[in-house]
Amino acid sequence: MKSLSILGSTGSIGVSTLDVIRQHPDKLKVVGLAEGHDVNLLAEQIREFRPDIVSVRDEASADRLRELLEDEKPEIHWGIEGAAAVGEAEGADMVVSAIVGAAGLVPTVRAIRAGKDIALANKETLVVAGQLVSDLVREHGVNLLPVDSEHSAIFQSLTGHRQEDVERIILTASGGPFRNTPATELQHVKPEQALKHPQWSMGAKITIDSATLMNKGLEVIEAHWLFDMPADKIGVVVHPQSIIHSMVEYIDGCVMAQLGAPDMRAPIAYALSWPERCESGIKKLDLTAIGTLTFENPDMDRFPALRLAFDALKAGQTYPAVLNAANEIAVAAFLERKIGFTDIPRIVEQTMQAHTPFSPSTLDEYLAADRWGRETAATMTS
Known part of the structure; x- marks a missing residue:
């Protein structure tokens, strides 16, 4: 039985993580939950999964949660310190780091220092403090397992191969909702348009990042730290179907790719069950129904955020x-x-x-x- 704390339990990754856990009650158990925006949903999660410790955004949210739970009260905390307490929870073997943005850095660092394995969905942790986090992972001897579909794909495609045989890693990008939008029209884009991602169902911030291609840029920086790859050995290719989640090219010209339906439960399940595999609940892939997989280079002139991320990594x-x-x-x-x-x-x-x-x-x-x-x-x- 693996015990888990989930940082960001009411977000899209947190909800998907709990769905995977729900399918494996004999293998996975929740001991801690932390959320930032939806106290009502957290209350429902608490009633179902019975964690020992939870955290909310602020003290007012904590008071509201106590009202909702009545007599069914776990230990309740709030703020960054509260999320860190959930990450450090004594009974947790692994922490799923899925808080959006740099707010996830401190709780993740605290969890690593407490000796917890990390299933990392919060890419900003490595973007902001990659060297520090990498050093702490080595110092405390914990596993850092990627949850982002692209990095999970690379992790799987590297398994069984030597690092020195890698020519480059190739991150795939859907291209977002404006892949074919003329540059002159981008300045008129409204939030409701940018929030309509063609393939993935995600939170607002990451969906906008996908529309600007900044999300792919942040993933480039994350990949540098996860796989010890310099910027010139990290490529990006636009793949609108989002079936190939990323690839590894080797020095002999062979390319290893990981394919699957665009559903985050697959990489989550792999991170939670590694080095084994478990059922994720996603739809099985039917390549004949998909028919065609296409690829193109990203347009860094129309989407300069990707260029800026490469610049930041190199600097x-x-x-x-x-x-x-x-x-x-x-x-x-x-x-x-x-x-x-x-x-x-x-x-x-x-x-x-x-x-x-x-x-x-x-x-x-x-x-x-x-x-x-x-x-x-x-x-x-x-």
């Missing part, structure tokens, strides 16, 4: 943290209709240009870079 130091921070502020401003769609990468680039980088070594220094990026980007969105 290193605090640039990735600032890139991510500025993007989070810009995306929030777009969703609030304060800025236009094409303003998102513009604000990110201007924030990066204004930044004086440094080499962080402590968690506080990474958080300081994140805070500077947010404050600077915020001045450009008002």
